[in-house]
Amino acid sequence: MFNIHLIIQSLNSSITIYHYLFIGLILFVIGIIGSMISKNVIKVLIAIEFMLTGININFITFASYCGNDRFDGFTIALFYVGLGAVELAVALYIFYLMFQKKESDNIETYSEL
């Protein structure tokens, strides 16, 4: 079922930029699908954070592989981390305030603000 030689060969091969970009892409896709499928508000926010993390992986990959003399990609990734945390805090507080009115964590109940 598993080709052991292929696995050993892949373990011996060096990691390229496409490996990291593929991981970032997978995390981004998981975030998109999770934010569309899940009905819990907090889970949707976690999925959005996954998307941001995938974007950050792409930023840092490009910064590392494509010549980063001035740390541009790292700095922008830092901005994204800060903005993601603030966005999450604001969204959770809004959710808390809305929860006091509707008392439900299902996202379909919040279709009307």
Next chain:
Amino acid sequence: MINNPIIFYIASFILIGFALMSMLFKNIIYSLLCAIMVFFSASIFFYILGSEYNAIIQAAIYGLAVPIIIGLSIMFTTRKNKPYKESLLSYITIISSILFIMALIYVIMISLVMTPDSFRFMELVQFNSYDVISEFARGIFIDYVWAFELVSLLLTIIIAGFTLFSGRLKVESGKLKKNKENRTNV
């Protein structure tokens, strides 16, 4: 930059597996714990890509601060009809103790980064913190100063609008309560 396929494949397996588990669990606390693992494995990716500073920031903000915020929001929005199981308390105790130990490690790492001359391990991993911090400072305060100011202005507007929004919500909820009381009296 560490070009080791074994570390890469292990980290990617942890990241993708826990991300899928986080989305598939029905219990929100389990999905939060899996999300913590995803954020820490992302910080491992940042480290092996050569961005140690971003890795520390990722582990500190997404690995420690964000889960605390989400956990608090889960606690505040849990219904009283659904009490937590007693077995869950032991899990929470273990995880909080692990987080506390990781926070201690983070503080020790930060203190070592601040004083690299007195610690030779940093020379072994070729991590020159002064250059990294000066480059970041140049990026934030010189090259991208307009972006930095714009972001701070946006955050100020968000906070101001947020206070207004919460005030309006309180007024509206007060009106709703009054209407309910009037209906019950009638």
